[in-house]
Amino acid sequence: MSRVQVSSFARALAARSGCAVAGVEYRRVGGGGGRPVALSDTAEAVDRLSHLAAQAASGHVDPARVVCAGHSAGGHLALWAVLLHRVPDGASGRTGTPPAVLSLAPTADLAWADELGSGRGAVAVFLGGARAQVPDRYAAADPAAVGAPAGRTVVVDGTLDEALPVAMARRYAERSGVTLHELPGCGHFDVIDPESAAARPVVTEALRTIVGAAAA
Template sequence: MTPPRKPDIPWTPMEWPDLTARSRPDPDHQFRYGDDSLQVVDLWLPAGRPAAGRWPTILMVHGGCWQSAIADRRLMDWVAADLRERGFAVWNIDYRGVDRDGGGYPGTFRDVADAADLLRIHADAHALNLSRIVALGHSAGGHLALWLAARHRLPAGSMLAQGDPLSIAQVVSLGGLPDLAAVEASPDNGCGTEVIMQLVGDRPDRFADTSVTCLLPLGVPIDLVNGRDDRIVPARMAPAFAALARERGDTLTLHEIADTGHVELIAPDTAAWDATVAMLHRIMPPA
């Protein structure tokens, strides 16, 4: 647990090199769900065998403002490795962002869905527990993790609707951006506003099957973990979405972490990550 900051020592936010300059761990397996270099999934498995027969499994989704040039799944390597050491299996997915051929609408969403559904094919071979999957996403990945849990709510006729989507039991969003309309209307968000049109397409009903606010209630518990000093995701976005989700009938808990920006949310040995790990232990104790 990171000790509390002394009052006389000013807090300094982490920058991306503070995380990415660390020695990079490696996953245990990699699987493909398409021909593009980003249509892959990394599987992180704890050592030994699970005492309960199956590993508790976390479906992980990276952020990067929905743009592959900003981030890919490897940005989550450090927290994936940390969870592996704590007895969790991690299914860390990648996808084509809006800046890649085939990305945007519907490609980015179809990639995320296909990568998630691939988990079922490999579950038995690697003792992955499908009965209580937690989707955990950071930043734009928080939106996509919530969207995965909402797929059963997609409107009929949507290009994104698929039969029998992977069941998600709970969602943990770390500095997420679930309300795409709010992001598009907020020039102070760290992703900008033009990326939303690239993500959802130029359609009259562009948010109906892409923005989580239009798909509420999800019907599963939601945890939002947000840094009070996040300069990428404006602080007002989490409480506004939380209020709407509760109004629509979902169970949602908002965790606001002091002295925390955007990077700290996915950096081991920070107060924010310690809080997330404690939450995961409560949701599904490790094997």
């Protein structure tokens, strides 16, 4: 997903939900990123975001209501962020977790996505090999392997997701006990399309619900 898409989605989400939205970037594969730096970037963002938001909008941001959101590979990192308390051997380098997560069409199961060859083998490139080659890396980075999240977690996916089967989101939600909203007839990028009549109200309401639950 491009920065233009992210910015458009973030602006629309802020306008429709009434929430302050901050865009966080991580070092991606091909640009000096991938594991472990993308993971450490995510963990550092979790540690710093509440403090930075409070500085930028003093008195208007409640740290207890910070929600970490992401789409696709970013959705994986959002799910991973709320699992930092379970990551083995301090692999993240951090200890904090966000109060809540909104994960959109995520790569919720890295091993499964690798078997499917999703994103032209993006998972193996990200982790430096298949699960049989680097099992410890999958154990530390795969939301499906790490365990149940610490905070309120909601997943949104389209039933026609062409990049990652909705069955992946279903299985993750069932095994992890998180909430899943399925969008009939929607594809992988529809869930972040600010003009999607099907996705827009569901994603906006999911965010509002999570924000309220995170502070409860």
